Amino acid sequence: MTEKIIVIDEGTTSTRAMLFSVDGTPLGSAQREFRQHYPAPGLVEHDAAEIWTATLACTRAMIDKAGGAGAIAAIGITNQRETVVFWDRATGEPLAPAIVWQDRRTAADCARLKAEGHEPAVQAASGLLLDPYFSGSKIGWALRNWPQLAEVGDRLAVGTVESYLVHRLTGGVHVSDATNASRTLLMDINGASGWDAGLCDLLGVPMSLLPEITGCTTTVGTTMPDLLGGAIPICGMAGDQQAATIGQACLSPGQTKATFGTGAFILSASGTTRPQSDNRLLATILAQEGDVRSYALEGSVFVAGSLIKWLRDGLGLLANAGESEGLARSVDDNGGAYLVPALAGLGAPHWRPDALAALSGLSFASNKAHIARAALEAQAYQAHDLKTAFAADGVDWSELRIDGGMAANDWMAQDLADMLDLTVERPEFVESTALGAAMLAATGAGLYPDLASATKAMRGRTTRFTPALAPEKRKARLAGWQSALAKVLG
Numbered sequence: 001m002t003e004k005i006i007v008i009d010e011g012t013t014s015t016r017a018m019l020f021s022v023d024g025t026p027l028g029s030a031q032r033e034f035r036q037h038y039p040a041p042g043l044v045e046h047d048a049a050e051i052w053t054a055t056l057a058c059t060r061a062m063i064d065k066a067g068g069a070g071a072i073a074a075i076g077i078t079n080q081r082e083t084v085v086f087w088d089r090a091t092g093e094p095l096a097p098a099i100v101w102q103d104r105r106t107a108a109d110c111a112r113l114k115a116e117g118h119e120p121a122v123q124a125a126s127g128l129l130l131d132p133y134f135s136g137s138k139i140g141w142a143l144r145n146w147p148q149l150a151e152v153g154d155r156l157a158v159g160t161v162e163s164y165l166v167h168r169l170t171g172g173v174h175v176s177d178a179t180n181a182s183r184t185l186l187m188d189i190n191g192a193s194g195w196d197a198g199l200c201d202l203l204g205v206p207m208s209l210l211p212e213i214t215g216c217t218t219t220v221g222t223t224m225p226d227l228l229g230g231a232i233p234i235c236g237m238a239g240d241q242q243a244a245t246i247g248q249a250c251l252s253p254g255q256t257k258a259t260f261g262t263g264a265f266i267l268s269a270s271g272t273t274r275p276q277s278d279n280r281l282l283a284t285i286l287a288q289e290g291d292v293r294s295y296a297l298e299g300s301v302f303v304a305g306s307l308i309k310w311l312r313d314g315l316g317l318l319a320n321a322g323e324s325e326g327l328a329r330s331v332d333d334n335g336g337a338y339l340v341p342a343l344a345g346l347g348a349p350h351w352r353p354d355a356l357a358a359l360s361g362l363s364f365a366s367n368k369a370h371i372a373r374a375a376l377e378a379q380a381y382q383a384h385d386l387k388t389a390f391a392a393d394g395v396d397w398s399e400l401r402i403d404g405g406m407a408a409n410d411w412m413a414q415d416l417a418d419m420l421d422l423t424v425e426r427p428e429f430v431e432s433t434a435l436g437a438a439m440l441a442a443t444g445a446g447l448y449p450d451l452a453s454a455t456k457a458m459r460g461r462t463t464r465f466t467p468a469l470a471p472e473k474r475k476a477r478l479a480g481w482q483s484a485l486a487k488v489l490g
Contacts (some may be wrong), residue, residue, distance in 0.1 A: 003073050003447065004066045006232075008055055009407075010079035010161050011240070012036075012100065012262040013309070015051060017058035018431070019066055022459025023446050025112060026429060028059035032262055037097065042104035044095035048085045051086045051161070052092075052168055058449065059228060061415060062111035069230025075169075076236030076441030078243040078433050079161040084135045086142060089157045092168045096146050098161070099138040100343045102262075103301060106137035107353040118202060125196050127274065127283030131351055133300065135160060136185030140204035158209040160184070162237050169234060174330030176211040177218075177237035178288040184245075185342040186210065189285055189295075196460070200449065214429075215288040217444035217451065218244075240433045241265040242286050245296060247436030248401040248427070249455040251286075255353045256390075256397045258404035258416075263347070264304035266386050267296040267397050279389040280349045289451055297395055299386035305342040307375050310343060317368045323468040325411045327372035328405040334477075335370040336361035338484035339378050349389040352489060360484050376412045380419035381481040387420055397408045399423045401462075404431035410465075417479065419471035421464075428461045433461070 003022040008015075016031040032054040037045040045058040059087050060420065063069055087094050093328050109433040110130045111118070119130045121390040128134055139158055143149055144358075149156055160183070162206035181187045181195075186205060188196040192211050192399070199208070214220055219235040235408065238246065241259055245267045248257040254269040275297040284298040305321070306392065338361050347352035384441075387397055399422055406412060417424040429435060439454040 002444070004071050004183045005074050005438045005441050005445075006059060006062050006066070007076045007078065007343050007441065008059060009431075009434045009435045009437065010051065010055065010077070010165065011083045012080045012102070015054040015058055016434070017062045018272055018434045018438075019062040022442060024438065024460060027430060028062055028065045030058040032058055035387070036193050038483060043101040046085065046100055048094035048098045048164060050303060051098070052165070054229070055165060055380070065227055069228050069232055070233050073447060074236060074441040074445035075232050075234045076437035076473060077162045077165055078238055078240050078437035079165070079180070079235065081160065081239035081241065082133060082135045082181055083161050084138050084142070085161060085164040087153055087164060087167065089155045089172070089174070095148055095152060099142060099365065101133060103138065104132045104345055104353050106132040107143050109137050109141065110353070113202065114241065117390060120201065122185065122202070125190070125199060126185050127182065129280060129282070129351055131481070133159040133302070133347065134185040136199065136203040136205060137270065143204060154208070159211045162209045166234060169223045169227065171224045173221040173425065174211040175220045177216050178285045178293060179216060179239045179242040180237070181213045181252055182285040183239060184313050187213070189283065192291065193330075197228055211219070215290055216440050217289050219444055222435070224257060224326060225454070228267060234440065235444030236437055236439070237288065238437060238440055241267055241298070242284070242296070243436035244433040245269065245286060245436065246401055246451065247405060247432030248440055248461070249459045250401060251452060251455060254395065254398065257401040257403065257432070258366065258380060258383060259404040260304045261404040262304065262306045264301035264382060265298045266383065267400050268390060268397070270297055275393070275395070277393045279392045280351055281389055281393055282348070287308055287451060290486070296432045297390065297393065301382045302344040302347045304379055304469060307341045307343065307378070308338070310408070311372065311375060314321055317371060324372045324376055325409045327369040328376050328411045329342075331369045331373055334374050334377055335366050336363065336408050336480075337370045337374040338364055338480055339371065339374040340484050340488045341375070341378050342488055346403070346488070350489065356490050358484065358488050361480070375466065376409065377415060377477070379412060381478070383416060397422060399425060401425045405430070408474060411466045414468070415439045417465040417467050419474060421474065424465040425462045427459065428463065428466070
């Protein structure tokens with residue numbers, strides 16, 4: 001039976017393909033890391049050709065595990081958002097480095113546009129703020145600074161990662177789903193709008209370069225038969241944070257999830273009504289089924305799991321990421337150490353691309369356990385800052401559903417419950433991003449009548465963490481964090 005689903009999960013540091021049954025049971029996974037390139041401070045790039053090679057290898061491995069392309073009902077794709085790829089329409093080959101969402105090279109451009117007074121109009125149309133995090137300013141910068149893009153003329157194609165992968169898988173289809181398009185600063189997310197001519201002009205992006213915007217459960221094409229051993233429909237796509245929200249079954253207004261991956265991203269569903277923020281949160285498209293769009297309010301933290309990776313690879317304090325939990329448990333408290341993880345600037349609700357990370361409160365009594373604990377505690381502090389901003393916008397969380405690689409850390413999950421003073425729920429299968437893409441693909445393939453039915457059938461069991469910290473200790477820790485943060489913000 002063709003009731004298996006393959007999900008291509010394109011992260012910031014690795015490519016993965018996962019095989020699911022129609023009820024959401026994970027059946028297999030293949031993963032390959034790819035290199036991160038840091039050509040200068042604040043610049044982050046990928047080699048899109050390396051991403052494609054890794055994607056193809058992982059996808060083929062899962063097709064083999066399934067017993068061939070004939071066993072696959074659909075392919076779903078989920079991806080790191082805001083990262084932009086530039087490629088040749090004729091060959092599919094990349095023409096320049098992919099500029100990653102963490103990249104800050106356009107900070108001065110965004111600051112200038114903000115100083116000129118453009119941000120209110122940009123936010124009204126796109127739901128976003130003028131920050132180098134988003135795709136549009138990256139595209140405009142590349143078109144001005146990389147002459148090889150102009151040299152190919154109308155063969156130049158631009159898109160986010162899912163757009164690039166679809167083009168290569170199908171042999172030419174150029175589309176982007178509504179959730180990824182809504183993260184570019186180039187789309188009017190209100191009603192049935194699409195690319196916005198005014199936003200494109202403001203950021204220097206010709207609309208002719210951009211893909212067609214599609215729904216999240218739309219069949220956008222089929223894979224080239226000789227690529228994967230058969231023509232498989234691609235019919236489920238969403239940016240990674242929207243996919244995780246769907247995987248956590250947060251579709252009803254007020255339901256909230258937090259994904260702790262490379263960064264940390266908290267989304268609260270708002271139904272078919274676009275949310276408005278007065279506290280520098282983001283309005284974004286959560287999903288689009290057919291012509292019906294649903295929305296979410298979002299807070300984006302740039303550094304989460306990448307902080308632990310930096311402690312491991314950059315500083316050599318950890319042998320592996322999992323060691324952080326044991327170290328955090330080995331000390332009674334943080335020893336006065338606070339780590340503000342602004343390694344790529346600060347995201348919501350501060351939006352300070354110029355901010356630099358700081359580790360404060362050290363003494364000769366401090367050791368690597370205190371630093372590891374401070375790094376994990378920073379996740380709860382950043383989440384608390386966002387909870388305060390969400391509440392100020394009228395969206396107070398009743399509980400929080402967490403996922404992503406860091407969420408497997410029991411100590412961190414309990415610390416979130418303690419510092420947020422609310423119940424934290426974690427699925428036994430923490431890869432909600434991939435599961436959400438599987439739900440979208442299953443819906444697009446007609447295996448379920450709608451997305452709500454798919455989420456109900458495919459979401460598994462969960463574990464709950466309840467607050468257990470005395471209020472005075474919570475207050476004291478938050479005061480220490482606010483003091484450390486104030487030094488960074490100046």
